[in-house]
Amino acid sequence: MQVASGFWTSKVLLSAVEIGVFTELADGPQEFEGLAARLDLHLRSAKDFLDTLVALGFLERSGSWYCNGAEADLYLDKEKSSYIGGALEMANARLYGFWGSLTEALRTGEPQNETKNSGGESPFAALYAEPARLKGFLSAMSGLSRGANQRIAQMVPWAKYGSFADLGTAQGDLAVQIALVNPHLEGIGFDLAAVGPAFEEYAKTNGVQSRVRFQAGDFFNDPLPRVDVITMGHILHDWNLEEKKRLIAKAYEALMPGGLLVVYDAIIDDDRRKNAFGLIMSLNMLIETPGGFDYTGAECREWMKEAGFRGVRVQHLVGPDSMVVGWKP
Amino acid sequence: MQVASGFWTSKVLLSAVEIGVFTELADGPQEFEGLAARLDLHLRSAKDFLDTLVALGFLERSGSWYCNGAEADLYLDKEKSSYIGGALEMANARLYGFWGSLTEALRTGEPQNETKNSGGESPFAALYAEPARLKGFLSAMSGLSRGANQRIAQMVPWAKYGSFADLGTAQGDLAVQIALVNPHLEGIGFDLAAVGPAFEEYAKTNGVQSRVRFQAGDFFNDPLPRVDVITMGHILHDWNLEEKKRLIAKAYEALMPGGLLVVYDAIIDDDRRKNAFGLIMSLNMLIETPGGFDYTGAECREWMKEAGFRGVRVQHLVGPDSMVVGWKP
Numbered sequence: 001m002q003v004a005s006g007f008w009t010s011k012v013l014l015s016a017v018e019i020g021v022f023t024e025l026a027d028g029p030q031e032f033e034g035l036a037a038r039l040d041l042h043l044r045s046a047k048d049f050l051d052t053l054v055a056l057g058f059l060e061r062s063g064s065w066y067c068n069g070a071e072a073d074l075y076l077d078k079e080k081s082s083y084i085g086g087a088l089e090m091a092n093a094r095l096y097g098f099w100g101s102l103t104e105a106l107r108t109g110e111p112q113n114e115t116k117n118s119g120g121e122s123p124f125a126a127l128y129a130e131p132a133r134l135k136g137f138l139s140a141m142s143g144l145s146r147g148a149n150q151r152i153a154q155m156v157p158w159a160k161y162g163s164f165a166d167l168g169t170a171q172g173d174l175a176v177q178i179a180l181v182n183p184h185l186e187g188i189g190f191d192l193a194a195v196g197p198a199f200e201e202y203a204k205t206n207g208v209q210s211r212v213r214f215q216a217g218d219f220f221n222d223p224l225p226r227v228d229v230i231t232m233g234h235i236l237h238d239w240n241l242e243e244k245k246r247l248i249a250k251a252y253e254a255l256m257p258g259g260l261l262v263v264y265d266a267i268i269d270d271d272r273r274k275n276a277f278g279l280i281m282s283l284n285m286l287i288e289t290p291g292g293f294d295y296t297g298a299e300c301r302e303w304m305k306e307a308g309f310r311g312v313r314v315q316h317l318v319g320p321d322s323m324v325v326g327w328k329p
Numbered sequence: 330m331q332v333a334s335g336f337w338t339s340k341v342l343l344s345a346v347e348i349g350v351f352t353e354l355a356d357g358p359q360e361f362e363g364l365a366a367r368l369d370l371h372l373r374s375a376k377d378f379l380d381t382l383v384a385l386g387f388l389e390r391s392g393s394w395y396c397n398g399a400e401a402d403l404y405l406d407k408e409k410s411s412y413i414g415g416a417l418e419m420a421n422a423r424l425y426g427f428w429g430s431l432t433e434a435l436r437t438g439e440p441q442n443e444t445k446n447s448g449g450e451s452p453f454a455a456l457y458a459e460p461a462r463l464k465g466f467l468s469a470m471s472g473l474s475r476g477a478n479q480r481i482a483q484m485v486p487w488a489k490y491g492s493f494a495d496l497g498t499a500q501g502d503l504a505v506q507i508a509l510v511n512p513h514l515e516g517i518g519f520d521l522a523a524v525g526p527a528f529e530e531y532a533k534t535n536g537v538q539s540r541v542r543f544q545a546g547d548f549f550n551d552p553l554p555r556v557d558v559i560t561m562g563h564i565l566h567d568w569n570l571e572e573k574k575r576l577i578a579k580a581y582e583a584l585m586p587g588g589l590l591v592v593y594d595a596i597i598d599d600d601r602r603k604n605a606f607g608l609i610m611s612l613n614m615l616i617e618t619p620g621g622f623d624y625t626g627a628e629c630r631e632w633m634k635e636a637g638f639r640g641v642r643v644q645h646l647v648g649p650d651s652m653v654v655g656w657k658p
Contacts, residue, residue, distance in 0.1 A: 004417045006339035008609045013332050015432045042438035048611040055605035088333045097429055103344045109371035276384035280337045282377040
């Protein structure tokens with residue numbers, strides 16, 4: 001029953017982010033009636049809503065005064081650079097509804113998002129076509145990836161390398177995190193042209209704009225930057241098997257000899273019975289893409305070896321995410 | 330992120346019940362390809378879907394053979410009398426979608442189900458109007474209530490009493506569970522006339538039709554049966570404060586002197602910071618009813634004392650459910 005009613009709990013948090021509860025409370029505790037008024041909540045259920053957030057640990061309450069829990073304050077206040085709520089905003093605005101058609105997706109093998117019934121339109125063309133939707137998606141990707149990106153900035157032996165390119169960089173959070181921790185590196189964020197302005201703004205906000213630049217391109221049809229390290233975060237799972245292999249082969253070709261490919265996703269355990277999040281993310285690729293799927297570490301190792309990479313290994317990053325790393329002889 | 334993505338996990342289970350995975354596997358293990366074909370699953374994501382159910386513990390897998398986990402087999406196989414999946418079928422067919430409008434409900438205080446924009450139509454009139462929707466709702470209520478009903482059949486001192494009436498009885502699971510454990514009792518299931526046939530069939534299936542009978546009526550406008558014990562399971566939370574008090578007063582009036590009122594719901598802890606399920610159930614009453622809300626044990630004790638009940642106490646049943654019991658002097 002807990003799993004079955006999980007959508008209730010989930011939707012309460014998603015609505016709280018939409019309504020801006022945690023941003024409103026970032027400046028300090030507020031008393032119930034004023035808070036409900038400022039959040040424009042009808043009094044019928046405002047107390048149940050806020051007390052649910054207390055019971056779930058996102059808010060704290062003392063008497064009738066509410067304040068943010070520590071984690072909610074850090075990650076769900078829109079004004080903080082540590083905000084990851086973009087992922088929740090997108091889940092609320094897009095995925096919650098699309099997932100209502102999961103059964104249809106399972107029956108037909110067809111996506112259920114904006115591209116539904118479009119006859120195989122690229123999901124990214126659809127996402128990138130509207131500026132507001134693009135902005136939401138980019139911010140969502142940063143939110144989903146922040147933790148893993150910070151680990152990669154630490155775990156890869158960056159001291160040995162001078163340049164990197166992040167393919168499908170979106171807002172550029174991975175490039176930014178790497179550059180912040182490794183001041184000797186110069187990096188490129190590579191993505192479709194529509195992403196450029198958001199990338200450049202984000203690099204500037206983080207003070208790395210002198211070492212991290214944007215390069216517009218389609219990673220299937222344009223040449224890739226020639227660098228020491230190529231990264232792909234939450235990219236490979238968007239594509240079908242043939243496209244995955246094509247991307248890995250193009251990365252191999254573009255890398256300098258001795259260079260590294262770093263691929264990460266919510267990589268599924270080889271026996272496919274532990275990483276429920278990775279398996280469900282693969283179902284999210286069903287909802288969102290014509291042929292994408294998530295994969296096991298063993299599968300990715302095999303594809304990378306086939307492309308010529310050596311020393312290919314899987315390393316856990318954080319939560320459900322792992323990276324697969326190999327070098328070009 | 331786990332809470333935020335909880336709707337994914339939830340929807341996978343709800344779709345599995347809709348598709349009939351656990352009913353299909355009730356007769357024994359099946360190999361992947363035959364199972365996917367019998368369930369009419371597209372091969373693109375069938376393995377991800379089934380392996381997600383493995384990772385969540387609802388299925389087990391040995392090689393490419395799948396079988397039901399023990400709990401899924403007991404509670405989610407439609408052919409077993411222990412089936413509680415009606416609640417999941419209703420969540421899938423109705424509530425998942427309605428909860429997509431939670432933010433609107435919080436802003437307006439208005440329900441978001443079939444009665445949306447109907448100007449305050451009774452939610453039960455809408456639910457009961459269509460036979461298929463009624464059947465789904467009744468089976469859902471049995472699924473949601475079974476565990477608590479079985480506890481009540483044991484915990485109340487039934488030996489002291491001879492007759493009972495269950496108000497808002499739906500399919501009659503509480504009446505049936507009480508009658509099964511207490512062969513000396515005679516009981517009445519009281520609900521709107523549309524429920525009669527489903528009640529009588531359910532009593533017969535459980536072999537208690539000689540001691541448990543249906544009485545058609547509207548508990549606000551018709552006289553209640555005169556009995557020793559009145560029960561109301563997941564009823565009081567459907568109504569606004571004035572209606573709650575009216576129901577309690579009518580129960581007091583109908584009971585024999587010395588008789589008991591037993592009310593149960595997902596009763597919220599008095600400090601409103603622990604029973605998240607009870608608080609969320611109250612938000613579900615926002616989605617489903619014009620004025621319903623869940624309540625704390627202290628609130629319910631107060632209403633019952635005001636009506637004249639004595640010895641009023643709260644006792645935990647199972648999971649989020651507790652009962653409030655009082656006697657009429």
